[in-house]
Amino acid sequence: MPTQLLVLIGLLSAILTLTGCVRAPVTDRLQVSVIPEKIMLPLGRNTYQDMLSGARLVTNGDDVGTLRRVGKRIARVTGEPGYGWRFSLVDDRDTLNAWCLPGGKIAFYTGILPVLQNEAGMAFVMGHEVGHATAHHGAERMSQQLAVLGGLGALYLYMDRKSELTDQQKNLMMGALGVGAQVGFILPFSRKHEKEADIIGLMYMSRAGYPPEESVAVWERMQAQSGGGRVPAFLSTHPSHEQRRANLREWMAQARKRHARNPLSEDTQKTLWR
Numbered sequence: 001m002p003t004q005l006l007v008l009i010g011l012l013s014a015i016l017t018l019t020g021c022v023r024a025p026v027t028d029r030l031q032v033s034v035i036p037e038k039i040m041l042p043l044g045r046n047t048y049q050d051m052l053s054g055a056r057l058v059t060n061g062d063d064v065g066t067l068r069r070v071g072k073r074i075a076r077v078t079g080e081p082g083y084g085w086r087f088s089l090v091d092d093r094d095t096l097n098a099w100c101l102p103g104g105k106i107a108f109y110t111g112i113l114p115v116l117q118n119e120a121g122m123a124f125v126m127g128h129e130v131g132h133a134t135a136h137h138g139a140e141r142m143s144q145q146l147a148v149l150g151g152l153g154a155l156y157l158y159m160d161r162k163s164e165l166t167d168q169q170k171n172l173m174m175g176a177l178g179v180g181a182q183v184g185f186i187l188p189f190s191r192k193h194e195k196e197a198d199i200i201g202l203m204y205m206s207r208a209g210y211p212p213e214e215s216v217a218v219w220e221r222m223q224a225q226s227g228g229g230r231v232p233a234f235l236s237t238h239p240s241h242e243q244r245r246a247n248l249r250e251w252m253a254q255a256r257k258r259h260a261r262n263p264l265s266e267d268t269q270k271t272l273w274r
């Protein structure tokens with residue numbers, strides 16, 4: 001056991017020395033010890049294949065056509081030409097979800113379409129998910145987990161030398177510390193990521209020519225869905241609706257300015273899904 005932990009600590013320090021500081025797009029937040037794209041991009045590619053291997057994909061028709069069009073427009077404004085963008089629509093009406101893996105590997109489930117309702121709604125959720133990827137949230141989360149594991153590993157080595165503790169006591173302490181580290185460190189940060197993804201999503205959709213007001217409308221429809229005791233998967237880790245609306249309102253004026261510079265000529269708020 002201690003050997004594995006030593007390896008982990010070694011890996012952690014290697015990553016910390018290998019990576020420098022980067023900034024998140026739009027919010028410009030400084031990020032330290034992010035795992036480099038060289039590692040994250042192939043990881044995103046492989047995970048995408050795994051996650052979609054058993055899925056039933058929609059390969060033709062208007063719905064997937066709209067998804068690809070929105071995706072390409074959002075991709076263009078991110079300034080990430082190195083990403084191998086992929087847009088998949090999963091035929092699953094029971095799943096109210098969408099996600100984007102590192103490197104722009106995106107999946108939407110048909111269950112989320114009625115909540116998006118129109119192309120602009122899709123653009124906001126697309127922007128939000130892409131925002132998680134371009135702001136390196138996956139990499140940041142992984143480096144945090146490694147840091148937590150590294151810290152726990154060091155503590156384990158220390159406790160291992162304290163022979164007056166029984167193995168059971170040591171295990172109990174490790175368990176409690178692991179849970180504490182998760183609740184106190186990883187979860188609050190995740191909410192910060194959600195807020196940042198909302199802001200980035202709002203700016204991406206506006207720059208791509210979609211009316212930013214639709215972002216708030218999407219959340220209202222999402223909230224209506226969660227009323228009947230059915231919490232959409234998409235919301236399970238997301239901030240409260242009130243908080244979310246407040247965040248979006250705070251950034252709306254800026255978003256409107258970006259939208260005004262380059263609005264799409266077609267009506268993107270026409271109902272496509274209900």
Ligand SMILES: [Zn+2]
Pocket residue numbers: 128129132194197238
């Ligand atoms: Zn999110």
